[in-house]
Amino acid sequence: MAHPVTRDALIAQHLKILEGLQYSSGLFAASKKGMGEGYDKAWLRDNFYECLAFEVLGDYATVHKTYRAILDIFKKHEYKIDYAIAQKPQYTHQYIHPRYDPETFDEYWEEWGNKQNDSIGCVLFELGNLEMRAPGSALESDDDRRVVQKLVWYLSTLEYWHDEDSGMWEENEELHASSVGACVAGLKSIARVAGIEVPAELIQKGEAFLHKILPRESRQKFVDLALLSLIWPYDVVTNQERSDILEHVEYHLLRERGVIRYKGDRYFNRNEDGVSEEAEWTFGLSWLAIIYEKLGDTQKAKRFLDEARRTATPRGLPELFFSDSSEHNENTPLGWSESLFVVALHDLNNQAERT
DSSP states (O other), rough: OOOOOHHHHHHHEEEEEEEBBBOEEEEEEEOTTTTTTTTSSSEEEHHHHHHHHHHHTTOOOHHHHHHHHHHHHHHHTTTHHHHHHHHSSSGGGGSSSSSSSSSTTTBSOOSOOOOOOHHHHHHHHHHHHHHHSTTTOOOOOOOOHHHHHHHHHHHHHTTTGGGGGTTTTOOOOOOHHHHHHHHHHHHHHHSTEEEEEEEEHHHHHHHHHHHHHHTTSSOOSOGGGGGGGHTTSSSSOOHHHHHOOOOOHHHHBBBSSBOOOTTTTTTTOOOOTTOOOOOOOOOHHHHHHHHHHTTTHHHHEEEHHHHHHHTBBBBBBOSOOOSSSSSSOOSSSSSSHOOOOHHHHHHHHHHHHHH
């Protein structure tokens, strides 16, 4: 009889898959290298989520290597940040770009919904956390601190709390709670770092918007998978907002092999009307497992982790499954899915040891 695979073995297996997505520069591809759909590029947001697995396992060398590369990206394109600080960008290409060549750090110029304010928020969030853990470990020089301070002024010039962007899914421009929340979390985190100036009103204006719009994601979207980020890792919601978000996500978006991003999502939707058959994203299951473990609901956390585990393939966790189908798309493994799966496995492992 075959022996069951332990959680430690699963963590090692999926961490190895995730490590295979990292370039020598320190940046991670979104999916396997050489992908025809462009997922071999490096997104700021994806790198943030891909690093969470290494952070939870205490591998800060890998995390610091990635953020060293991200800071070098900002320095390479500092002229663009300066321009955007001097006057609010009028055109999409004037915003800080969300994705780069992982080896040259050059921007990609094709149109892709490139206004993504949350990508700056998440970087500030993690840099603040790393500095609190070990001052000087992430921001090693005056150059580092200078460019990070400019990211704060950049969000200020944008007036991010009412700046429409393309959001986590890089689509229609509107005010997204998930984007504003990422900026709030990032500013609160980096404000703890000595020498970085963050005016209190810069955070307060973002919080005011959040509490006005939540639990909605935007005017067009009542509920969205992206809202889970405001619970974890960002923790910028009230208890009631958190309860409402979880209730809405589970009732409206949860499916057998994942969580749909939102109602009417056309990405890999096989129904031409776009009303149904939304694709089921695997990392939504791990995300829910992580959140429920942190809320102390171990039973629900284990349920979602088991469901996430059933989506794994020999090559890793796919980006998504087609609606009501065992067929997944070719973006396998998706680094973001691998990382959240590792975090969920680790958290439930530790919980089991405590009990």
